Amino acid sequence: MRGEFPDFRLGSVLATSFTGTLSERHGNAVERIPTPHRLVDWLVVNGLAVDSCTTAQLELARELRESIHAAATAAAIQGPLPAPAVQVINDCSAQGRAAAILTPEGERRWRLSSASRVEDALGVIAADAISIIAGERDGKLALCASPTCKAAFFDTSHSRTRKWCDMNTCGNRQKKARFIAKQRKNPASGE
Numbered sequence: 001m002r003g004e005f006p007d008f009r010l011g012s013v014l015a016t017s018f019t020g021t022l023s024e025r026h027g028n029a030v031e032r033i034p035t036p037h038r039l040v041d042w043l044v045v046n047g048l049a050v051d052s053c054t055t056a057q058l059e060l061a062r063e064l065r066e067s068i069h070a071a072a073t074a075a076a077i078q079g080p081l082p083a084p085a086v087q088v089i090n091d092c093s094a095q096g097r098a099a100a101i102l103t104p105e106g107e108r109r110w111r112l113s114s115a116s117r118v119e120d121a122l123g124v125i126a127a128d129a130i131s132i133i134a135g136e137r138d139g140k141l142a143l144c145a146s147p148t149c150k151a152a153f154f155d156t157s158h159s160r161t162r163k164w165c166d167m168n169t170c171g172n173r174q175k176k177a178r179f180i181a182k183q184r185k186n187p188a189s190g191e
């Protein structure tokens with residue numbers, strides 16, 4: 001079953017990994033959580049395991065995702081935050097009842113109030129989004145330079161000059177396109 005769905009993109013920032021479950025928003029959009037089961041898979045991979053998900057919960061998750069995308073995009077270009085998006089993020093954050101747990105090994109784990117509370121997991125994601133949009137964490141929101149993507153990502157590079165949301169996809173594609181354009185302009189230097 002798993003093979004028929006697009007892979008997840010793994011990032012170190014929870015909120016923007018979540019918005020990355022819809023990619024190529026300005027091209028041929030790729031939906032990486034097309035079914036409730038795929039959202040369950042994504043939550044497991046991101047340390048927020050639930051045992052089930054309804055269609056309504058998936059819809060709520062997508063609403064939160066697009067709200068984070070809208071607010072993070074506005075923050076990246078230093079524009080005013082869209083009020084409806086802020087409302088959805090705040091509602092999701094307020095409804096979450098997950099607890100941060102410190103393991104004996106010194107790691108943080110999330111404990112949901114029940115294994116079917118997708119809302120608890122969404123609350124953790126919403127709170128993560130709030131922390132990066134509010135500038136509480138070391139890094140800067142930026143937009144992917146790929147014209148078909150323009151995803152908001154959290155740049156934690158030292159120089160804050162990262163250009164792409166994901167090096168393996170957007171970054172590689174841009175590099176390849178530039179290489180081909182250069183070859184065309186100057187064929188003698190190629191092979």
Ligand SMILES: [Zn+2]
Pocket residue numbers: 144145146149150151164165166170
């Ligand atoms: Zn991108």
